[in-house]
Amino acid sequence: MSVLDRYGVIFVSAARSGNDESVSGRREPLALLAAHNIMKEHPVDPEHIYVAGFSGGSRIALRLALGYPDLFHGAILNAGSDSIGDGRDTASAQGPVSQVPELPPMSFMSRAIGTPSISSMTW
Numbered sequence: 001m002s003v004l005d006r007y008g009v010i011f012v013s014a015a016r017s018g019n020d021e022s023v024s025g026r027r028e029p030l031a032l033l034a035a036h037n038i039m040k041e042h043p044v045d046p047e048h049i050y051v052a053g054f055s056g057g058s059r060i061a062l063r064l065a066l067g068y069p070d071l072f073h074g075a076i077l078n079a080g081s082d083s084i085g086d087g088r089d090t091a092s093a094q095g096p097v098s099q100v101p102e103l104p105p106m107s108f109m110s111r112a113i114g115t116p117s118i119s120s121m122t123w
Helices: 002-007 023-043 056-067 095-099
Strands: 010-015 044-054 076-077 106-111
Touching: 002 010, 002 076, 002 106, 010 044, 023 076, 044 056
Parallel strands: 044 076
Antiparallel strands: 010 106, 044 106
16 A cells, blocks of 8 residues: 555646746646645545645745645645745735745645544655
């Protein structure tokens, strides 16, 4: 049994969502559609949906977590290098997320209803 199956975790990763792709035209919508489609097709606890990314993807994951706190209840950010509000770039969303630089989303994770907490996982 895989680690994801053991803990009831659904992992989604987007194709063609690298740094050369449009932030508001592809990267952000892919993450939002993935979350919507997974919740529609699987018994997901909406309080356990997280967005994650590596490097440039972590910057988009941060933007999404700040911009959609009603959807993403946490973020897993790996190797992001820009701080919030450094003023170099602006985001497409309004509010605090507009201070975060533009880069791609990578994935999101959710815990299915009735499964152990993700925080108890060991890697």
